[in-house]
Amino acid sequence: MLGSPEPSPGVLYLVGTPIGNLADLSPRARLVLEQVDRIACEDTRHSGQLLARLGIRRPLLSFHQHNQATRLPELLEALQRGERLAVISDAGLPGISDPGEPLVAAARQAGLEVVCIPGPCAVTTALVSSGLPSGRFCFEGFLAAKPSQRRRQLQELAAEPRTLVLFEAPHRLIALLEDLLELLGDRPLRVARELTKRHEQQVGPTVAAALDHFRRVPPLGECTLVLGGAPPAAQPAWNAAELRVELEALLTDGLSKLEAARTLAARTGHSRRDLYALLHRDGPEPGPDGPEPGAPEGSPRT
Secondary structure (H helix, E strand, O other), rough: OOOOOOOOOOEEEEEOOOOOOOOHHHHHHHHHHHOOOOEEEEEHHHHHHHHOOOOOOOOEEEEEOOOHHHHHHHHHHHHHHOOOOEOOOOOOOOOOOOOHHHHHHHHHHHOOEEEOOOOOOHHHHHHHHOOOOOEEEEEEEEEEOHHHHHHHHHHHHHOOOOEEEEEEEEHHOOOOOHHHHHHHHHEEEEEEEEOOOOOOOHHHHHEHHHHHHHHHOOOOEEEEEEOOOOOOOOOOOOHHHHHHHHHHHHHHOOHHHHHHHHHHHHHHHHOOHHHHOOOOOOOOOOOOOOOOOOOOOOOOOO
16 A cells, blocks of 8 residues: 555555644654544444544544444454545554454454554553663553452562563552562652653652652552563682582582583583583582583583
């Protein structure tokens, strides 16, 4: 569809709408929304008010998690008839934590054209303005509302080294922060509110600081949390004399040198290669620094 006039017949357009500041609507997004045949949205009243403020008046069709089973075939049929259809979410890019995702999947499966009109997104806006590492990140959206399920999800994420991005409703924010502090520790954190608006706020810089703030100032509006990933695991302390004693005890028990090194590596977290090399060195060893010159052929590698 590159180079074709927009909007084109039979094309599903995913249109990014402002997450706060109305000036963020792109000229291309405005053009498509002004000319499509219909606009599917989560909440026709909310989207109707948004579009009215933008001066856009097009027929709206509700499309949300409670009616998607019946709406999906209807929307696919409309596209197959050549209707020009746009999908928007309550704010930001449709398809992220909203029914746009199954519609896109169904349209692709049916061989229909899907075009995304890029626009504001709370995930990337909060991430790049947080000051936390953004080269690699993990988006988890809304965690489970039930406390036991939410805590289980957080335990599964505890070792994730990438920056985490979460959504949360205001009435559950404090409970989530309490769980984060207990289960994941006092990591770097920014809680973003009112993104792109006049009173945009990012509360941090740690989980404990954010929890203290929101206990004093109740949160309003949905929040985007950007949480630092799990810190690198601490390297085990190297004590050559003690390690040699343990290795020799394993040898006395009948293990081979290779088996002793492997067993102690699993127990202590040290490199199997360094432990194997320790068995072939004479005198004190200051620390693991790889095999000595002339180490036996076939030394194991980690």
